[in-house]
Amino acid sequence: MGWIIPHGVSTFTPEIDRLYYIILVITGIAFVLVEIGLIYFSFKYRAQPGRKAHYIHGNVTAEVIWTAVTAVTVVIIGIMSVPVWNKVKGRNSVPAGALAYNVTAKQFEWNVGYPGPDGQLNTADDFKVRNQLHVPVNRDVVLEATAEDVIHSFFVPAFRLKQDVVPGMRMRIWFRATEPGPYEIACAELCGLGHYKMRAFVTVHTQEEYDQWLAERAAQAQSEAQPSAVASR
Amino acid sequence: MATTAAVVDHATHAHADDRSFIRKYIFSTDHKIIGIQFGLMSLVFLALGGTLAMMIRWQLGFPGKPMPLGSLLPETMAAGGIMLPEFYVALVTMHGTIMVFFAIMPLLMGLFGNFLIPLKIGAPDMAFPRINMASFWIAVSAGVLMMAGFFVEGGHAGAGWTGYAPLSARPDLSGVSLGQELWCLSLIILGLASILGATNYITTVINMRAPGMTWFRLPLSIWALFIASILVLLAIPILSGAAIMLLFDQTIGTNFFNPATGGQPLLWQHLFWYFGHPEVYILILPAMGFVSDVLACGSRKPVFGYHSMIYAIISIGFLGWIVWGHHMFQSGMNPTLGMTFTISTLLIAVPSAIKVFNWMGTMWRGSIHFTTPVLHAVGFVAMFTIGGLSGVFMSSTPVDIYIHDTYFIVAHLHYVLFGGSLFGLFAAITFWYPKMFGRMMNEFWGKVHFWLTMVFYNAVFWPMHDIGVHGHMRRIYDPSQYDFLKPLAPVNTFISISAFLLFATQGIFALNFIISWFKGEKAGRNPWKDTGLEWSTPSPAPHGNFEKTPTVYNAPYEFSVPGMAEDYLPQDQKADQSRAPAGAGH
Numbered sequence: 044m045g046w047i048i049p050h051g052v053s054t055f056t057p058e059i060d061r062l063y064y065i066i067l068v069i070t071g072i073a074f075v076l077v078e079i080g081l082i083y084f085s086f087k088y089r090a091q092p093g094r095k096a097h098y099i100h101g102n103v104t105a106e107v108i109w110t111a112v113t114a115v116t117v118v119i120i121g122i123m124s125v126p127v128w129n130k131v132k133g134r135n136s137v138p139a140g141a142l143a144y145n146v147t148a149k150q151f152e153w154n155v156g157y158p159g160p161d162g163q164l165n166t167a168d169d170f171k172v173r174n175q176l177h178v179p180v181n182r183d184v185v186l187e188a189t190a191e192d193v194i195h196s197f198f199v200p201a202f203r204l205k206q207d208v209v210p211g212m213r214m215r216i217w218f219r220a221t222e223p224g225p226y227e228i229a230c231a232e233l234c235g236l237g238h239y240k241m242r243a244f245v246t247v248h249t250q251e252e253y254d255q256w257l258a259e260r261a262a263q264a265q266s267e268a269q270p271s272a273v274a275s276r
Numbered sequence: 277m278a279t280t281a282a283v284v285d286h287a288t289h290a291h292a293d294d295r296s297f298i299r300k301y302i303f304s305t306d307h308k309i310i311g312i313q314f315g316l317m318s319l320v321f322l323a324l325g326g327t328l329a330m331m332i333r334w335q336l337g338f339p340g341k342p343m344p345l346g347s348l349l350p351e352t353m354a355a356g357g358i359m360l361p362e363f364y365v366a367l368v369t370m371h372g373t374i375m376v377f378f379a380i381m382p383l384l385m386g387l388f389g390n391f392l393i394p395l396k397i398g399a400p401d402m403a404f405p406r407i408n409m410a411s412f413w414i415a416v417s418a419g420v421l422m423m424a425g426f427f428v429e430g431g432h433a434g435a436g437w438t439g440y441a442p443l444s445a446r447p448d449l450s451g452v453s454l455g456q457e458l459w460c461l462s463l464i465i466l467g468l469a470s471i472l473g474a475t476n477y478i479t480t481v482i483n484m485r486a487p488g489m490t491w492f493r494l495p496l497s498i499w500a501l502f503i504a505s506i507l508v509l510l511a512i513p514i515l516s517g518a519a520i521m522l523l524f525d526q527t528i529g530t531n532f533f534n535p536a537t538g539g540q541p542l543l544w545q546h547l548f549w550y551f552g553h554p555e556v557y558i559l560i561l562p563a564m565g566f567v568s569d570v571l572a573c574g575s576r577k578p579v580f581g582y583h584s585m586i587y588a589i590i591s592i593g594f595l596g597w598i599v600w601g602h603h604m605f606q607s608g609m610n611p612t613l614g615m616t617f618t619i620s621t622l623l624i625a626v627p628s629a630i631k632v633f634n635w636m637g638t639m640w641r642g643s644i645h646f647t648t649p650v651l652h653a654v655g656f657v658a659m660f661t662i663g664g665l666s667g668v669f670m671s672s673t674p675v676d677i678y679i680h681d682t683y684f685i686v687a688h689l690h691y692v693l694f695g696g697s698l699f700g701l702f703a704a705i706t707f708w709y710p711k712m713f714g715r716m717m718n719e720f721w722g723k724v725h726f727w728l729t730m731v732f733y734n735a736v737f738w739p740m741h742d743i744g745v746h747g748h749m750r751r752i753y754d755p756s757q758y759d760f761l762k763p764l765a766p767v768n769t770f771i772s773i774s775a776f777l778l779f780a781t782q783g784i785f786a787l788n789f790i791i792s793w794f795k796g797e798k799a800g801r802n803p804w805k806d807t808g809l810e811w812s813t814p815s816p817a818p819h820g821n822f823e824k825t826p827t828v829y830n831a832p833y834e835f836s837v838p839g840m841a842e843d844y845l846p847q848d849q850k851a852d853q854s855r856a857p858a859g860a861g862h
Contacts, residue, residue, distance in 0.1 A: 205681070
């Protein structure tokens with residue numbers, strides 16, 4: 044608890060968390076200095092019999108020092124942020140060869156489109172699973188995401204990943220999970236009265252588990268395809 | 277109210293006492309009455325916005341449990357006393373809308389813009405008194421329209437105070453039609469009131485300063501209100517334009533924001549935040565100005581770095597225009613823009629830090645009298661610092677990926693808007709109350725209110741950083757839906773209980789405000805021994821303000837000038853010729 048970030052399980056986690064802690068230390072120092080200064084001044088310079096305030100209008104040296112120190116500090120924070128941002132969200136950040144999935148958000152569910160047995164997305168053997176994203180561990184994954192109705196936001200706290208999904212736009216969201224397990228996907232952008240229950244799961248498998256799961260679901264989807272072709276949802 | 281028989285020798289205001297009750301207190305053109313009208317209206321909205329927050333906190337602290345008095349609400353809001361999700365999103369939307377547009381902004385600009393500007397620059401009234409009156413009554417009608425939304429079919433607007441399209445543009449997707457239309461209409465009308473007010477303030481400051489009141493003798497409160505008025509004049513029309521487009525999308529079938537028919541949802545966000553970020557500074561700059569005035573008076577010292585303070589206000593006002601994209605880092609906006617907005621946003625930390633250090637410099641080697649307004653002013657500096665520092669986290673784009681749209685943001689914005697603006701307003705209200713009503717507020721209850729507010733306020737908003745860092749999303753009706761949020765439930769309950777206590781504490785302020793109006797100790801002209809021009813007139817100031825136009829000889833904060841008998845030198849009082857104060861020559 045406190046200001047500690049919970050354990051994260053993607054390749055973004057170490058870098059984003061490190062940046063967070065660096066900012067926490069810098070702002071923490073400023074916080075302590077200012078608050079202690081305020082409390083100290085409040086006691087030391089409180090009105091007392093015989094105390095007279097000093098007639099001071101300012102000090103140029105002090106102004107220059109605190110302006111320069113602040114400016115340099117924030118510019119350093121800015122510069123440190125750039126490479127991490129470019130890695131996660133930069134224009135060409137999606138690694139070549141990433142496993143691709145379609146994600147379609149709508150009130151109030153996340154539909155994931157998987158490549159079928161042919162391994163190709165957007166072909167006839169694709170199948171859809173509602174609110175379930177299954178991916179292999181230690182593989183680059185890219186989600187081709189869009190929204191059908193309003194803006195939603197794809198948020199996986201354990202991956203430190205968040206991206207608004209906007210109707211009419213195609214978002215490419217990539218990540219690489221580092222530990223197998225189930226993690227929650229939340230919607231982070233108010234999308235209507237059911238926003239709070241727009242919850243899904245991402246399950247990170249070992250490669251063998253993942254291959255097995257994909258084969259099972261693809262077969263299941265194929266067998267369902269014949270009888271339900273008429274009664275499509 | 278104007279019990280002091282003032283000798284009004286302004287030719288234009290010689291008819292002061294002939295005014296009927298209605299012209300004097302209802303449809304008044306007197307800037308002080310209009311200011312107080314704005315103040316009372318906004319305080320009512322502040323209480324209402326707070327009530328909505330209490331309902332939100334009930335649902336978050338005790339999800340799914342029937343609300344106390346919840347059975348009084350109609351079935352469309354709370355079924356059997358248990359809040360419905362559609363009512364929850366309306367509450368979240370209206371809490372933000374009311375607090376920003378109908379409470380904090382009109383308190384800062386409507387109440388103090390009106391009340392202080394003419395008094396502190398030595399003018400008899402605003403440049404356009406009738407426009408001023410129109411501004412208030414237009415704001416009232418906007419408020420009535422906004423309230424009407426609670427009573428219409430489909431409920432009130434539920435797309436957040438930011439009204440993100442297409443949710444706000446598509447009644448079929450939000451389930452809200454008339455409520456969202458009233459929301460747009462009310463903001464358009466309120467915008468008109470703001471534009472009229474800002475025009476008036478700018479004109480008044482430029483044209484009606486008393487002889488000798490040069491730009492660099494203006495108190496920082498006036499500088500801040502002046503720059504904030506320019507921001508209002510430039511920013512509000514953008515909101516009005518966007519709201520008109522949204523209203524057209526909802527009603528007459530235009531497609532500005534609907535992608536299904538060629539619109540662009542991000543256009544709304546760009547327009548909204550291009551207004552919205554300057555708005556953030558409209559909501560904090562005036563409070564910074566009031567705090568500077570109060571701290572100097574309380575410390576019996578000139579403001580440290582008066583000129584730096586002015587340049588900081590101007591740079592915040594300017595930088596405020598080039599940072600709107602930091603609200604949109606995760607929106608799908610071109611990621612390359614992220615870097616630009618990171619740098620411009622971080623740069624705002626510089627003038628903000630200058631201000632904090634100068635406030636500390638003002639207290640340094642002073643003789644601080646901890647009256648209620650001074651306590652609130654020091655509280656402002658302490659809390660605004662936290663809000664400013666937490667802003668550094670989200671200005672770093674990678675960290676923002678994680679904390680965007682979480683309670684970390686909620687904590688940050690409340691440290692600025694409550695810890696900042698509202699503490700600044702408490703300082704200002706308690707400081708200028710004697711000039712408004714001729715009576716002092718009770719100091720004992722004022723201090724009780726300050727300390728309880730300080731404790732409960734931090735108990736509410738500090739833990740929100742914590743749950744934000746654990747990924748707790750904003751605007752979530754029921755956090756117990758998520759496994760990763762379940763361990764945070766006790767924190768949410770603690771926050772809610774603290775919030776109820778914080779709300780109850782404000783009752784002390786309300787009672788003190790009302791009772792002091794009738795029973796408070798009579799205030800003389802200058803109860804705080806301050807240097808501003810407003811303190812040279814009777815309390816309350818008569819119609820026309822000054823017995824004769826004051827002449828200004830001094831810089832605004834000439835406290836503790838060496839060699840003088842009194843520790844303050846009013847701006848309109850000539851210093852002893854042999855010992856002219858250093859700051860007087862600007």
